[in-house]
Amino acid sequence: MLNKKIEDALNEQVEKEAFSSALYLAMASWAEVKGMPGIAGWLYKQSDEERIHMLKFIRYINERGGQALIPALKQPKKDYTSVKKMFGEVLKHEQFISSSINDIVAVCIDGKDFTTQHWLQWFVNEQIEEEANATRILDKLNLLGDNNLYLFDRDIVSLRAETTAKGSEAEG
Ligand SMILES: [Fe+2]
Numbered sequence: 296m297l298n299k300k301i302e303d304a305l306n307e308q309v310e311k312e313a314f315s316s317a318l319y320l321a322m323a324s325w326a327e328v329k330g331m332p333g334i335a336g337w338l339y340k341q342s343d344e345e346r347i348h349m350l351k352f353i354r355y356i357n358e359r360g361g362q363a364l365i366p367a368l369k370q371p372k373k374d375y376t377s378v379k380k381m382f383g384e385v386l387k388h389e390q391f392i393s394s395s396i397n398d399i400v401a402v403c404i405d406g407k408d409f410t411t412q413h414w415l416q417w418f419v420n421e422q423i424e425e426e427a428n429a430t431r432i433l434d435k436l437n438l439l440g441d442n443n444l445y446l447f448d449r450d451i452v453s454l455r456a457e458t459t460a461k462g463s464e465a466e467g
C-alpha cells in the first residue's frame with residue numbers, strides 16, 4: 296500500500312508526464328505546419344512515449360492501492376522562434392523531469408518504500424536516455440547552424456531509428 300505522501304508525489308508525476316506529452320504534441324504540430332515532417336514525426340513519437348510514461352504511473356498507483364488522478368492541463372506554448380530554441384526547451388524540460396523523478400526517489404527512501412524506489416529505477420535510466428537524445432540533437436543543430444534545416448529534417452528520422460534499435464537491443 297502506498298503512503299499518502301508517495302501517492303501524491305506519483306500523482307504529480309502523472310501530471311508532468313501528461314504535460315510532457317501535450318508539450319511535444321504542440322511542438323509536433325508547430326513543426327508540421329512549418330513544413331518539417333521529419334522533426335514533426337520525431338516529436339509525435341516523443342509525445343506517444345510520454346503518454347506511455349503517464350500510463351505506467353497511473354497503472355502503478357492503482358495497482359498499489361492508491362488512486363491515479365487525471366489532471367487538467369495548461370495549454371502548451373504554440374509558437375517557437377527556431378528549431379534550435381525549441382530543442383533547447385526539450386532538453387530543459389527533460390532535465391526538469393529528471394530532477395522531479397529524483398525527488399520522488401528521495402521521498403520513497405524517506406518513507407522506506409523500497410518497492411516504489413526500485414520501480415522508479417526504470418525512469419531514472421530512461422531520463423539518462425532522454426537527456427542524451429536531446430543533447431545529441433542540439434549538438435547536430437549547433438553544427439548545422441541555422442541553415443540546412445532541410446537536411447536536418449531528413450536526418451532526425453534516422454536518429455529515432457538508431458535510438459529504437461538501441462532500445463530493443465537493451466530490452467532483448
Ligand atoms: Fe517521460
Ligand SMILES: [Fe+2]
Nearest residue numbers: 315345389425
Ligand atoms: Fe521525456
